[in-house]
Amino acid sequence: xxxxxxxxxxxxxxxxxxxxxxxxxxxxxxxxxxxxxxxxxxxxxxxxxxxxxxxxxxxxxxxxxxxxxxxxxxxxxxxxxxxxxxxxxxxxxxxxxxxxxxxxxxxxxxxxxxxxxxxxxxxxxxxxxxxxxxxxxxxxxxxxxxxxxxxxxxxxxxxxxxxxxxxxxxxxxxxxxxxxxxxxxxxxxxxxxxxxxxxxxxxxxxxxxxxxxxxxxxxxxxxxxxxxxxxxxxxxxxxxxxxxxxxxxxxxxxxxxxxxxxxxxxxxxxxxxxxxxxxxxxxxxxxxxxxxxxxxxxxxxxxxxxxxxxxxxxxxxxxxxxxxxxxxxxxxxxxxxxxxxxxxxxxxxxxxxxxxxxxxxxxxxxxxxxxxxxxxxxxxxxxxxxxxxxxxxxxxxxxxxxxxxxxxxxxxxxxxxxxxxxxxxxxxxxxxxxxxxxxxxxxxxxxxxxx
Amino acid sequence: xxxxxxxxxxxxxxxxxxxxxxxxxxxxxxxxxxxxxxxxxxxxxxxxxxxxxxxxxxxxxxxxxxxxxxxxxxxxxxxxxxxxxxxxxxxxxxxxxxxxxxxxxxxxxxxxxxxxxxxxxxxxxxxxxxxxxxxxxxxxxxxxxxxxxxxxxxxxxxxxxxxxxxxxxxxxxxxxxxxxxxxxxxxxxxxxxxxxxxxxxxxxxxxxxxxxxxxxxxxxxxxxxxxxxxxxxxx
Numbered sequence: 001x002x003x004x005x006x007x008x009x010x011x012x013x014x015x016x017x018x019x020x021x022x023x024x025x026x027x028x029x030x031x032x033x034x035x036x037x038x039x040x041x042x043x044x045x046x047x048x049x050x051x052x053x054x055x056x057x058x059x060x061x062x063x064x065x066x067x068x069x070x071x072x073x074x075x076x077x078x079x080x081x082x083x084x085x086x087x088x089x090x091x092x093x094x095x096x097x098x099x100x101x102x103x104x105x106x107x108x109x110x111x112x113x114x115x116x117x118x119x120x121x122x123x124x125x126x127x128x129x130x131x132x133x134x135x136x137x138x139x140x141x142x143x144x145x146x147x148x149x150x151x152x153x154x155x156x157x158x159x160x161x162x163x164x165x166x167x168x169x170x171x172x173x174x175x176x177x178x179x180x181x182x183x184x185x186x187x188x189x190x191x192x193x194x195x196x197x198x199x200x201x202x203x204x205x206x207x208x209x210x211x212x213x214x215x216x217x218x219x220x221x222x223x224x225x226x227x228x229x230x231x232x233x234x235x236x237x238x239x240x241x242x243x244x245x246x247x248x249x250x251x252x253x254x255x256x257x258x259x260x261x262x263x264x265x266x267x268x269x270x271x272x273x274x275x276x277x278x279x280x281x282x283x284x285x286x287x288x289x290x291x292x293x294x295x296x297x298x299x300x301x302x303x304x305x306x307x308x309x310x311x312x313x314x315x316x317x318x319x320x321x322x323x324x325x326x327x328x329x330x331x332x333x334x335x336x337x338x339x340x341x342x343x344x345x346x347x348x349x350x351x352x353x354x355x356x357x358x359x360x361x362x363x364x365x366x367x368x369x370x371x372x373x374x375x376x377x378x379x380x381x382x383x384x385x386x387x388x389x390x391x392x393x394x395x396x397x398x399x400x401x402x403x404x405x406x407x408x409x410x411x412x413x414x415x416x417x418x419x420x421x422x423x424x425x426x427x428x429x430x431x432x433x434x435x436x437x438x439x440x441x442x443x444x445x446x447x448x449x450x451x
Numbered sequence: 452x453x454x455x456x457x458x459x460x461x462x463x464x465x466x467x468x469x470x471x472x473x474x475x476x477x478x479x480x481x482x483x484x485x486x487x488x489x490x491x492x493x494x495x496x497x498x499x500x501x502x503x504x505x506x507x508x509x510x511x512x513x514x515x516x517x518x519x520x521x522x523x524x525x526x527x528x529x530x531x532x533x534x535x536x537x538x539x540x541x542x543x544x545x546x547x548x549x550x551x552x553x554x555x556x557x558x559x560x561x562x563x564x565x566x567x568x569x570x571x572x573x574x575x576x577x578x579x580x581x582x583x584x585x586x587x588x589x590x591x592x593x594x595x596x597x598x599x600x601x602x603x604x605x606x607x608x609x610x611x612x613x614x615x616x617x618x619x620x621x622x623x624x625x626x627x628x629x630x631x632x633x634x635x636x637x638x639x640x641x642x643x644x645x646x647x648x649x650x651x652x653x654x655x656x657x658x659x660x661x662x663x664x665x666x667x668x669x670x671x672x673x674x675x676x677x678x679x680x681x682x683x684x685x686x
Contacts, residue, residue, distance in 0.1 A: 252599040313598050313605050317591060320519070366515055366588070373595045 005114045010097045017093055020119040021053035022046065022143060025112030026072070027105050028129035029062040035129045036075045042127065043077035043092060045139025050147075051088045053122075058115055059096035059129075060108035068129070069096040106213035106220070113199045123147050125154075125193045133241035134191075141235035141286050142193035151233045153225035154193030155184045157284055158240040161293040162390060162398040166383045167258050169402050171354055172219065175262055178409040178416075179273035180226040183281050185234060187222040188258065194221070198230050216261030223262075227269040236286030239293055252376040259372050263361040266420075274417050278410060300340055303384035308334045310377025317374040320367070321360035326352050330378070345385040347408035353378055355412060359419040474553070481549035488545015496538040505529025517580075520587055575624040582620020586613040601665070611646070618642060 006014070024042045028035055039057060046055035059072040073096055095115075101107035109126055116124040123146040127134060145151040158165075168188060176187045194202075201224065207213070212220045225232050266273065311318075311334030318327055329349055353375075360371050390398045508529035512518040518527045547565065550558045590613035597605035618639055625635040 250599065252595075310598065314594065317595065363513060364516065367591065370591045370595045373599060376599055 005100060005111055006118075007097050007100060010095070010111070010115060013093075013095050013097075014115060014118050017056060017119060019054065020056045020093070020116075021122050022050055022055040022147075023112065023116035023119060023121040023124045024055070024057045024139065025109060025116070025124065025126040026057065026059045026129045027062070027108030027112070027126065028059055028064060028068045028072075029103075030064045030066045030068060031129040032064065032066040032068045032071045034132065035059070035068055036071050038127060038129055038131055038134055039072050039075040039094065040077055041131075041134040041136055042139055043075075043094075045136035046092055047088050048136050049140035050143070053147075054090045055088070056093040056095065056115075056119065056121075058112050059094075060099045060111045061096060062103050062108060063098055069098075072096040101208060102213050104214035104217070106208065106215075106217035109217055109221075110203070110208050110213065113194075113203055117196065117199055117203060121196065123193060123195060124199060125191070127191045128242070130242050131191075131240070133239050135238070138191065138237050141237060142191065145233050145235065145285055146193050146195045149233075150231065151193075151283075152195040152198045152230035153222070153232045154285075155222060155232065155234045155282070156186050156189035156191045156240070157234040157236045157286070158186055158189065159236075159238055159289075159291050159293070160240065161296045162393070162395050163296045163298050163387060164293070166386070167255060167379070170350070170379065170382050170386065170405070172258060172262060173402070174351070174406045174409040175354060175358075176219070176223060176226070177279045177406050178413055179266060180223065180269070181276045181279045182226045182232060183279050183406075184222055184226065184232065185282075188218040189240070190218050191237065191240075192218075192221060193235070194225075195230075198225055201228060201230075211257075211261065211264070215257045216264070219258065219261045220265065223265045223269065227265075227272045233283040233285060236284060236288050238289065239291045241294065251380075252373045255376055255379060256369060256372045259357075259375060260361070260368065263358050263368075263372070266358055267362060270420065274420070277413060279406070298383070298387050300384045300387050303380040303387075304340050304343060306377045307381030307384065310374070310381075311335070314374045314377065317370060318378075320364065321357050321371055321374070322353065323356055326356055333381070340384065340388060343381075343385055343388060345382050347405045348412065350382050350405070351409045351412045352415070353382075354409075355416040355419055358416070362420065477553045481552045484552060485545050485549040488542055488548065492538040492541035492545070495541055496534045499534035499537055500530060503530050503533050505533060508532075515584070516587065517584060520584055521580075571628055575628050578624040578627060579620055582617050582623070586616035586620070589613070589616055615643070615646070 024046070026035065026038055026042070039059070042057045046053075046057070057072075059069060061069050061072075073094060075094075077092075077094075097111065099108050099111040101110065112126060113124065123143045125139060125142040127138065127142075142154050142156075145154050165186075168186060172187055173185060177183050202221065205224070207220065311331055315327075315331070318330070322330065326349065330353070333343070333345060357371065357375055361368050364371060386401070390401055393401070505528070509518070512521075512527070512529065521527050547562050551562055590609040593612040594605050594609035597608045602608065622635045622639045626632050
C-alpha cells in the first residue's frame with residue numbers, strides 16, 4: 001500500500017532525510033499566489049518555537065499548473081534577523097511532491113501522514129495553502145499540545161465574523177457535538193495538529209479511495225479522533241482569512257459535500273453516538289484576543305425568497321425527508337411570512353429538520369445526493385432566520401445563540417436515536433434535558449481557558 | 452306441416468343434447484378446476500400473508516424508491532406483493548388448466564398464445580417499471596438541479612423529463628411486445644421533435660431576454676465576487 005501512496009521522489013527524499021521530529025503538511029492546488037506566505041510562516045514557526053527539533057515542511061500538490069511547487073521551493077525563508085528567531089540546531093527541510101491517488105485534499109493529507117510516519121515524526125500539523133492570516137504562532141499552537149501535553153488531536157479555534165461559517169454554526173458544530181459529545185467548535189476548520197497514534201489510525205482506515213479523499217477529510221479527521229477516544233484539544237489561532245475563493249461555487253454542492261460527510265460518519269459510528277448524551281467542553285489553548293474581521297454582507301431577502309421557492313417547488317422531495325409535523329411547520333412558515341422581520345425558524349424545528357434529513361439519507365441510499373441538495377433552501381431559511389435574530393447582537397451574544405442551538409440539538413438526541421432505530425418518534429419541544437458528562441479532557445499548564 | 456316442425460324441433464333438441472353431453476362435463480370439469488385453483492390461490496395468499504415477511508425485499512424497495520413509486524402512500528410491503536403475485540399466478544394457471552379441459556383447437560391455440568406471451572409480458576412489465584423508476588429518479592435530479600441553478604419553472608422541467616423518459620420506456624416495451632410499434636415510435640418522434648422545436652422557439656423568441664438577464668447576473672456575480680455565495684463564508 002505504501003508504494004502506491006508515495007511517489008518515487010518522495011521515497012528518495014525519505015531515504016536522504018531519514019528522521020524528523022515534526023512534519024508540517026501543506027496540501028495545494030494552484031495556490032502559487034499564497035503558498036509562499038504559508039511556507040514562510042511554517043519555517044518561522046519551526047525556527048522560533050522548535051529550534052531544537054528536526055522539522056520538515058511538505059507540500060503535497062494536486063497537479064497545480066501555476067507553479068505552486070516552484071513557489072514552495074523558492075520561498076525566501078532566511079529573514080531570521082527580521083523575525084527575531086532562534087537559530088535551528090538542524091536544517092529545516094522543504095519538500096514538494098505531487099500526491100498519488102484520487103484528486104482531493106484527503107489524498108494530499110494521506111501522503112503527508114505517510115511521510116510523517118515513515119520519518120518517525122512526534123507530531124504533524126496540516127495547514128491550508130491559501131491562508132492569508134497564518135502566523136508562526138499557529139505552528140506552535142497546533143504542535144505544542146501534542147509534543148508537550150500528550151494530546152492526540154488539535155483542532156483549530158478561530159475568531160470569525162458572526163455571519164461567517166454558517167454551515168459550521170448551523171449544522172456541523174451542533175450535530176457533531178450532539179453526536180459525539182465533544183464541543184469542538186471548528187470541526188471542519190482545515191488546520192490541525194495530530195499525534196503519531198492518530199496518524200497511524202487514519203492511515204489504517206480503508207477510506208482513501210472514497211469521498212474522504214476528495215472533500216470530506218476535515219470532518220472525517222475530527223470525527224475519527226473524537227469517536228475513537230483520542231485526547232482532543234483546541235488552539236486559538238485568531239482570525240482565519242483565506243485567499244478569495246470562487247464566488248460562483250455552487251452552494252448546494254458545497255452543502256452536499258459537508259453534510260454527506262457528516263451523515264456518512266453517523267452511519268460508521270452509529271454504535272458510538274447512540275450511547276452518549278450531552279456534551280463536554282474540549283480544552284482550549286492559546287491567548288484569546290479580538291481581531292478586526294472582514295465585514296460580511298448577507299442578503300436576507302434573497303435567502304428567504306429561495307426558502308419560499310424551495311417550499312413551493314421541492315415539496316415532493318421534502319416529503320421523503322421530513323415527517324409530516326415538521327413539513328407542515330415548514331410549509332406554514334413559508335406561506336406565513338410576507339415580510340422578513342417576523343420570520344423565524346426556531347432551534348428545535350431546525351434540529352428536527354437536520355435529524356430527519358439524516359434519517360432519510362440513511363434509508364434512501366440511491367437518492368442521497370438529491371435529498372441533501374434539497375436541504376439548500378431550508379438551510380438558507382435557517383441562515384436568514386439567524387441573521388434576523390442576531391442583527392443587533394455582538395459576537396459574544398451570537399455565540400450564546402449558537403450555544404442555544406447546540407442545546408436544542410442535544411435535547412433532541414433521543415428523537416434522533418429513535419429516528420435511526422426506525423421508530424416513529426414523538427417530538428416534544430421540551431424534549432429531554434441534556435445532562436453534560438464530566439469534562440474528561442485533562443487540564444494542564446498549557447491551558448488558558450475553556451469555551 | 453306439424454311433422455316438419457316436429458322434425459326440426461327434434462333436430463334442435465338432439466343437437467342441444469349432443470352439445471350438452473359433449474361440453475357440459477368439460478364445462479363442469481373446467482369450473483371445478485378453476486374453483487379449485489381459486490381456493491388454492493386464496494389459501495396460498497392467506498398463508499403467505501401470515502408467514503412471509505420479506506424484510507430484505509422491503510428494505511431493497513424502500514432504498515431504491517420502488518416502494519414509493521408503486522404505492523405513493525409508502526405502505527406497500529413485500530408480503531403483499533408476494534401474496535398477490537402467488538394468488539394471481541395460481542388463478543391464471545387454474546384458468547388455463549380449466550380451458551384445456553375442452554380440448555378444442557381454439558382453446559389449445561388460446562393457451563399456447565398466452566403461454567408464449569407471458570415472458571414477453573413480464574419483460575415488458577419490467578421495462579415499464581424500470582422506466583417509471585428511472586423517470587422518477589431523473590425528474591428529481593432535474594428538479595433539484597434546476598432549483599439550485601435558479602432556473603425558471605423547475606417543476607415543469609422535472610415533469611417534462613419524467614414524461615420523456617417514461618415515454619421512451621413505453622416505446623421500448625411496445626416494441627418488445629410487437630404491439631402498435633409504429634404508432635408509438637411515430638408518436639415519440641413527433642413528441643421529441645415538438646419538444647425540441649418548442650424549446651428552441653422559447654429560447655429564441657420568448658425567453659431570450661430572460662436568459663440574457665440570467666447569464667448577465669451570473670457573470671456579474673462572478674465579477675463582483677459576491678460575499679453571500681463565496682465558499683468560506685458558509686464553511
